[in-house]
Amino acid sequence: MIEFWVIFTGLLVGITCGIAGVFLILRKMSMIADAISHTVLFGIVMAFIVTQTLNGFWLLIGAAVAGILTAYLVQLLHSSGIQEDASIGVVFTSLFATGVLLITLFASNVHLDVEHVLMGEIAFVPWDQWTFISITMPKAVWMLLLVLFINIGFLLLFFKEMKLATFDAVYAASIGVPIIFLHYVFMTSISFTTVAAFDSVGAILVVAMLIGPAATANLISKTIKQMFLWSMFYGGASAIIGYYLAKLWDTSIAGMMATAVGILFVVTVFAQKFVNHKRKMIVRKLESL
Amino acid sequence: MLSGNLLWVMLGTMLLGTAAGITGTFSFLQKQSLVGDAAAHAALPGIAIAFLLTGQKDLPILIVGAAITSALSVYCIQWIVAFSKIKADAAIGLVLTVFFGIGVVFLTVVNHSPLGNQSGLNDFIFGKAATMTKVDLAWLFISATIIIIVSLLFYKEWKLLIFDPVYARGIGLPVEALKAILTVLIVLTIVTGIQSVGVILMSALLIIPAVSARLWTIKLSSMLILSAAIGGISGMLGTFISSMRTGLSTGPIIVLVASSIFFISYLISPAGRLNKYLRKIQFRKQGEVG
Numbered sequence: 001m002i003e004f005w006v007i008f009t010g011l012l013v014g015i016t017c018g019i020a021g022v023f024l025i026l027r028k029m030s031m032i033a034d035a036i037s038h039t040v041l042f043g044i045v046m047a048f049i050v051t052q053t054l055n056g057f058w059l060l061i062g063a064a065v066a067g068i069l070t071a072y073l074v075q076l077l078h079s080s081g082i083q084e085d086a087s088i089g090v091v092f093t094s095l096f097a098t099g100v101l102l103i104t105l106f107a108s109n110v111h112l113d114v115e116h117v118l119m120g121e122i123a124f125v126p127w128d129q130w131t132f133i134s135i136t137m138p139k140a141v142w143m144l145l146l147v148l149f150i151n152i153g154f155l156l157l158f159f160k161e162m163k164l165a166t167f168d169a170v171y172a173a174s175i176g177v178p179i180i181f182l183h184y185v186f187m188t189s190i191s192f193t194t195v196a197a198f199d200s201v202g203a204i205l206v207v208a209m210l211i212g213p214a215a216t217a218n219l220i221s222k223t224i225k226q227m228f229l230w231s232m233f234y235g236g237a238s239a240i241i242g243y244y245l246a247k248l249w250d251t252s253i254a255g256m257m258a259t260a261v262g263i264l265f266v267v268t269v270f271a272q273k274f275v276n277h278k279r280k281m282i283v284r285k286l287e288s289l
Numbered sequence: 290m291l292s293g294n295l296l297w298v299m300l301g302t303m304l305l306g307t308a309a310g311i312t313g314t315f316s317f318l319q320k321q322s323l324v325g326d327a328a329a330h331a332a333l334p335g336i337a338i339a340f341l342l343t344g345q346k347d348l349p350i351l352i353v354g355a356a357i358t359s360a361l362s363v364y365c366i367q368w369i370v371a372f373s374k375i376k377a378d379a380a381i382g383l384v385l386t387v388f389f390g391i392g393v394v395f396l397t398v399v400n401h402s403p404l405g406n407q408s409g410l411n412d413f414i415f416g417k418a419a420t421m422t423k424v425d426l427a428w429l430f431i432s433a434t435i436i437i438i439v440s441l442l443f444y445k446e447w448k449l450l451i452f453d454p455v456y457a458r459g460i461g462l463p464v465e466a467l468k469a470i471l472t473v474l475i476v477l478t479i480v481t482g483i484q485s486v487g488v489i490l491m492s493a494l495l496i497i498p499a500v501s502a503r504l505w506t507i508k509l510s511s512m513l514i515l516s517a518a519i520g521g522i523s524g525m526l527g528t529f530i531s532s533m534r535t536g537l538s539t540g541p542i543i544v545l546v547a548s549s550i551f552f553i554s555y556l557i558s559p560a561g562r563l564n565k566y567l568r569k570i571q572f573r574k575q576g577e578v579g
Contacts, residue, residue: 025376025379028376028378028379029378030378030379030381030382030383031323031378031381031382033382034326034382034385034386038489077555080555080562080565081560082500082503082504083317083320083322085320085321085322085323085378086317086322086496086499086500087500088323089322089323089326089492089493089496089497089500090493090496090497090500090548090551093490093492093493093496093497093544093548094493094497094544094545094548094551096489096490096541097490097493097540097541097542097544097545097548098541098545100538100540100541101537101541101542101545104537104538104541204386204389204390204393205386205390207382207385207386208383208386208387208390211379211382211383211386212383212386212387214379215375215379215380215382215383218374218375218379219373219374219375246394249394249398250401251394251395251397251398251401252393252394252396252397254390254393255390255391255392255393255394255396255397256390256394257390258386258387258389258390258391258393259387259390259391259394261383261386261387261390262383262387262388262390262391265383265387269369269372269373272373273372
């Protein structure tokens with residue numbers, strides 16, 4: 001049962017991040033996700049300092065606020081003429097450094113160590129259980145399910161608008177799609193995803209799961225719906241492969257899942273090159289006939 | 290308070306900041322700031338693997354490992370952008386997280402192994418300048434000096450490469466080789482800095498001084514000098530402040546000093562907010578008169 005919950009949590013992270021990652025890749029905002037995953041630490045520490053509790057709800061709020069703050073600050077610097085990549089770099093390193101400093105100053109004796117935030121410990125997930133309407137599941141699973149529903153809800157509500165705002169922002173703005181509003185709503189959902197996942201699997205794996213599966217799906221899919229399906233598939237597959245590899249070598253589960261994301265990407269790239277090559281050979285053969 | 294050792298460490302971090310300010314300016318102008326971030330994260334697996342293979346904690350061995358994986362990550366990013374339809378931002382993010390993930394995997398293996406006993410490798414994540422020994426400092430001095438001298442040697446070529454790559458190719462400059470040298474220097478800066486600043490915040494030292502300097506000037510030569518100065522001051526001041534209380538990591542403080550300088554520049558520099566605001570008021574006044 002313990003093993004089941006660990007794999008199930010990994011699977012949920014893979015699928016949730018897979019869904020959220022698609023528009024992230026298409027809107028060329030992957031590095032903002034990386035930035036948010038670092039600044040989440042700042043939000044969590046601030047929430048702790050203000051409320052003096054480690055209540056999951058307040059941490060979630062703090063982290064979401066930090067995520068939106070990051071997106072807002074990056075936008076602010078970018079719009080005043082600083083290159084986008086440099087603005088991202090300045091914002092997230094500053095906030096992250098502040099977070100680390102605040103931890104060492106105010107929260108050094110609390111269960112809030114930085115390495116835990118970065119690398120997570122998915123193996124501890126099954127012990128922190130939570131009962132709601134007489135169903136008992138690990139807390140991480142509850143959080144991830146909630147975020148999964150938020151993400152799906154966001155897509156159901158705004159899929160058409162997001163598609164338009166992503167592929168033709170000027171046209172979308174001209175027919176009255178609120179693209180700035182959509183940008184911030186999307187950033188909020190990304191922050192929620194990061195927060196829900198980081199406690200169990202760590203910030204690094206969240207980014208790997210947000211970017212990797214969607215980027216791999218982008219290689220092989222022709223429509224956006226295909227991309228969603230492949231992205232969810234790759235996210236789930238990396239979680240399962242990563243878990244068993246980690247068990248085999250007795251090492252960090254989250255780290256191995258991130259490694260599995262990379263392995264699947266490399267395999268897909270080469271498989272695609274191979275298929276393209278084969279296809280070209282067949283066409284050449286047919287032409288020569 | 291200002292003991293002899295602290296003075297040396299401050300001098301070391303100042304040199305590091307200077308070197309990072311110079312190479313950071315070039316990578317900033319090539320719009321490659323976040324590649325440095327990925328390369329810095331990618332140093333982690335190199336450190337862990339080098340330790341696993343040799344079983345030694347000697348700095349040179351770990352640094353060679355870090356340099357190999359950092360350079361490999363930069364190469365991977367370039368390869369992905371060139372040979373697949375993945376855009377640069379996604380390629381950087383993917384390579385960064387996957388390399389860091391591999392690093393965490395190996396670090397866990399090290400910590401579980403009998404000879405690991407934590408082995409201080411975890412210090413590389415956030416850096417601890419205070420624990421640097423004489424030998425470590427000697428390494429820092431040598432490589433920072435090399436970085437500064439080499440960037441001064443290639444100043445003219447890189448300037449051309451950044452602002453007019455087509456012309457540079459036209460007059461027969463070895464563009465690819467020049468780019469490769471720049472990459473090597475950036476990697477060298479990163480691996481030099483990871484012990485004092487740590488892998489996660491090393492990229493800040495490459496980015497923030499360059500961005501702050503850009504707000505004050507549009508000339509490359511003055512931008513380089515300013516960026517080097519800002520980096521140097523942050524390194525020195527950050528180390529000094531973090532030595533005042535025990536238990537403070539050096540990396541975050543250095544970064545915070547640098548970002549305070551950025552924030553001040555953002556407000557009061559010629560390209561900053563205050564100046565823009567004043568000019569707006571001036572224009573409005575002119576409009577009212579006319």
